[in-house]
Amino acid sequence: MTTASAIDIGGPAIARDSLWRTLRGSLKSSEYVWALAFLVPYIAVFFVFVVYPAGYGMWLGSKPSLYLDLLSDPIYQSTIVNTVLFLGIAVNLKMFCALLLSGFFMRPGWWVKGMLMIFVLPWAVPALPEFISIHWMLNGEWGLLNNVFYALFNVDGPSWLNERWLALGSAMYAHIWKNLPFWTIILLAGRMSIPTEIRDAAKVDGATGIRSFLYISFPLLANLYLICTLLSTIFTLGDFNSVTFISGGGPANSTHVLATLGIRDAFDLANPRLGVAAVMSALPVMIPLVIILMRKLKTAEVQL
Amino acid sequence: MAILTRRSVVRGSLGLIAAGTFARPFIANAAATTAEVWFAQGFVPEEDAAFKTMAAAYEKASGNKIDYSLIPFAALRQKAISAITSGVVPDMIELADFQLGPLQAWDDKLTDVSDVVEPVKSQYVQGALPCTYLYNSVTKKRGYCAIPMKIAAVPFHIWKSLVEKGGGKIADLPKTWDAFMDFFKPVQKGLRAAGMRNVYGMGYQLTATGVDPINTFNAWMIAYGGQGLITPDGKLHSDDPHIKEAVIKTIVNLSTAFKDGYVPPGCVNWNDADDNNAFHSKLMVMDFDGTISTEVALYHEKEKYDDILTHGLPLSNEGKELPSQVNLFGPVIPKGAKNVAVAKEFGKYMIQPKVLNEYLKAGLGRWALPIPEIVKSDPFWLKEDPHRTAYTTQSVLAPTMPIYEAYNPAIAQVGAENAFMSAVIAVMKDGAKPEAEADKALKRAETIFAKYPIASS
Numbered sequence: 127m128t129t130a131s132a133i134d135i136g137g138p139a140i141a142r143d144s145l146w147r148t149l150r151g152s153l154k155s156s157e158y159v160w161a162l163a164f165l166v167p168y169i170a171v172f173f174v175f176v177v178y179p180a181g182y183g184m185w186l187g188s189k190p191s192l193y194l195d196l197l198s199d200p201i202y203q204s205t206i207v208n209t210v211l212f213l214g215i216a217v218n219l220k221m222f223c224a225l226l227l228s229g230f231f232m233r234p235g236w237w238v239k240g241m242l243m244i245f246v247l248p249w250a251v252p253a254l255p256e257f258i259s260i261h262w263m264l265n266g267e268w269g270l271l272n273n274v275f276y277a278l279f280n281v282d283g284p285s286w287l288n289e290r291w292l293a294l295g296s297a298m299y300a301h302i303w304k305n306l307p308f309w310t311i312i313l314l315a316g317r318m319s320i321p322t323e324i325r326d327a328a329k330v331d332g333a334t335g336i337r338s339f340l341y342i343s344f345p346l347l348a349n350l351y352l353i354c355t356l357l358s359t360i361f362t363l364g365d366f367n368s369v370t371f372i373s374g375g376g377p378a379n380s381t382h383v384l385a386t387l388g389i390r391d392a393f394d395l396a397n398p399r400l401g402v403a404a405v406m407s408a409l410p411v412m413i414p415l416v417i418i419l420m421r422k423l424k425t426a427e428v429q430l
Numbered sequence: 431m432a433i434l435t436r437r438s439v440v441r442g443s444l445g446l447i448a449a450g451t452f453a454r455p456f457i458a459n460a461a462a463t464t465a466e467v468w469f470a471q472g473f474v475p476e477e478d479a480a481f482k483t484m485a486a487a488y489e490k491a492s493g494n495k496i497d498y499s500l501i502p503f504a505a506l507r508q509k510a511i512s513a514i515t516s517g518v519v520p521d522m523i524e525l526a527d528f529q530l531g532p533l534q535a536w537d538d539k540l541t542d543v544s545d546v547v548e549p550v551k552s553q554y555v556q557g558a559l560p561c562t563y564l565y566n567s568v569t570k571k572r573g574y575c576a577i578p579m580k581i582a583a584v585p586f587h588i589w590k591s592l593v594e595k596g597g598g599k600i601a602d603l604p605k606t607w608d609a610f611m612d613f614f615k616p617v618q619k620g621l622r623a624a625g626m627r628n629v630y631g632m633g634y635q636l637t638a639t640g641v642d643p644i645n646t647f648n649a650w651m652i653a654y655g656g657q658g659l660i661t662p663d664g665k666l667h668s669d670d671p672h673i674k675e676a677v678i679k680t681i682v683n684l685s686t687a688f689k690d691g692y693v694p695p696g697c698v699n700w701n702d703a704d705d706n707n708a709f710h711s712k713l714m715v716m717d718f719d720g721t722i723s724t725e726v727a728l729y730h731e732k733e734k735y736d737d738i739l740t741h742g743l744p745l746s747n748e749g750k751e752l753p754s755q756v757n758l759f760g761p762v763i764p765k766g767a768k769n770v771a772v773a774k775e776f777g778k779y780m781i782q783p784k785v786l787n788e789y790l791k792a793g794l795g796r797w798a799l800p801i802p803e804i805v806k807s808d809p810f811w812l813k814e815d816p817h818r819t820a821y822t823t824q825s826v827l828a829p830t831m832p833i834y835e836a837y838n839p840a841i842a843q844v845g846a847e848n849a850f851m852s853a854v855i856a857v858m859k860d861g862a863k864p865e866a867e868a869d870k871a872l873k874r875a876e877t878i879f880a881k882y883p884i885a886s887s
Binding site for chain 1: 507508511512515529530533534627628637638639640694695696698699701708711713842843846847848852855856859
């Protein structure tokens with residue numbers, strides 16, 4: 127038979143007491159209860175609206191067999207290629223154009239401000255009517271674009287939405303057209319926050335035009351540009367509208383990206399778990415992007 | 431103003447919890463007379479008005495409440511899948527496509543409604559009833575899983591004025607399948623010669639999404655002798671040389687018409703309503719599309735409405751009558767529904783022959799009535815309107831067969847992947863060999879069917 131010493135008995139009690147103190151901090155007992163009462167609703171909201179949906183999604187897509195099904199689906203394989211191309215081309219082209227345009231919109235003059243107002247319209251107007259009108263414009267038989275071709279050159283234009291690469295390119299174009307104004311404004315704000323003294327000093331030293339951009343603006347904007355590109359990549363990975371309303375994922379399911387394939391698998395194939403798995407398969411790319419973004423945001427605190 | 435103290439807050443909270451607990455049974459009792467019902471929104475306002483009138487009449491007769499939502503059918507499918515997956519379901523859902531019901535019945539997600547259907551089933555089109563008599567892989571039995579209300583077939587829709595402008599005559603429409611399709615080719619040439627640049631002889635969905643391309647492929651395959659692809663015992667007959675030949679002929683016929691320029695090129699990327707829109711804008715002379723929604727959408731534009739010819743299936747190339755594939759649409763009661771009794775009672779009310787007849791008539795007859803005796807006796811169906819006459823004859827009185835999904839839900843997955851139409855697209859767009867694509871599609875079907883074994887009864 128073993129007997130407990132006084133130290134054995136007292137040990138856990140001391141540990142409990144110190145844990146209790148750590149949790150309570152310097153709060154007195156009544157203050158502690160009130161603090162808890164105010165905290166509980168926030169925790170509940172966080173669990174209901176963040177933890178539960180994310181956890182439920184992960185649970186739905188947690189069966190390894192779903193990923194084997196995905197890998198054996200030829201549509202999934204072409205979807206991965208499309209997604210990589212969409213992110214690589216559309217995001218970078220959009221951000222590069224936004225960088226150049228933000229320089230243009232820095233120019234003085236009332237007409238530049240007027241153009242900026244018009245330029246922002248595609249972003250400000252709801253996406254659905256815009257994408258539907260682009261879809262109609264690109265219709266091979268009666269769309270505006272091919273009718274203009276015919277009127278000007280007496281030739282029929284291509285069937286924009288009937289060939290894989292033309293259709294995917296059209297969806298990328300719509301994505302860039304819709305989102306370019308937003309990123310231009312962000313980079314414009316970045317440029318405007320560069321102190322004028324720096325530019326003036328550079329001017330005195332003879333750095334104007336492209337030199338001013340290369341040695342002053344771009345180094346100061348580089349961090350912002352990178353953060354914007356990372357953010358845009360994350361947003362674009364979840365962009366459902368551009369592909370759905372321009373190419374519809376067709377022809378023959380050849381222009382799907384992960385976001386649209388998820389919906390197709392969930393509802394056209396009536397297999398929500400497979401749909402969730404399709405979207406979840408982007409996580410190995412998404413998580414590193416979020417980590418890099420968080421690190422960059424930390425460094426951004428001390429840089430422009 | 432009362433001062434909030436810790437005790438008063440705790441006391442108040444406990445009071446609320448207690449009140450909620452005591453009130454709960456009474457709230458539940460009150461709700462037991464209410465059924466939450468999701469129905470598909472109609473193509474025309476008259477369809478929705480007809481449903482509302484029927485629901486109001488039931489409420490008045492029973493004292494129960496029907497808490498309904500009318501939802502566009504694509505959104506309804508998404509809502510239905512989400513609800514059934516999460517287990518938070520309404521008491522009744524109308525399944526507006528022909529894949530979801532067989533798949534959910536297989537997974538034991540639907541309540542058996544045999545007691546609702548049995549009293550009236552002898553009055554229904556017998557060839558169509560299997561559409562709702564579905565296999566449950568858990569109980570290893572078939573049972574009525576949907577309440578049959580609307581019968582739908584796929585007719586041809588033809589612009590009479592375009593046929594004549596293109597140099598053809600409606601009276602000369604050939605009676606057999608291939609000749610019927612070929613009739614529209616010189617018409618297209620005539621229209622082009624008359625200065626209509628973008629007009630096509632034929633229009634049907636050669637896309638890989640939705641159910642329309644499945645209807646197209648099946649109709650052509652049946653016309654070429656492939657009716658027995660799946661037999662009522664749920665077996666796939668992909669190794670039957672006649673079936674394979676019918677599949678190849680279908681792939682060749684559909685892809686050749688496309689490659690020869692008799693079908694709008696955009697049809698490879700059409701969505702559900704795109705062929706209706708293209709037909710309405712006179713992009714093509716003929717369309718092959720389910721129900722007479724194409725005509726009903728123009729009901730209030732008399733000149734256009736009268737300019738359309740609704741036409742049933744031609745004969746086979748050998749001169750034999752072809753069965754139209756039909757589906758019986760109707761609501762299901764998902765497992766987990768709270769008020770099954772009210773939902774069943776509402777179902778029984780809706781399929782009383784007289785009630786159902788008035789409901790479908792008020793919806794302009796877009797859906798045909800699946801009860802032949804009433805169809806023959808009520809002049810609305812066969813005497814008052816040429817579109818309804820042709821469509822009702824095709825769906826109810828002429829030879830019919832149920833959709834393949836009724837026999838085995840595996841074909842629903844084959845259809846959802848559009849395996850056969852993908853073969854057509856590969857031939858017409860990538861120049862693939864029809865035989866190889868037919869083999870590939872049939873092999874894919876075999877793989878899927880292996881996951882859906884049906885016990886022989």
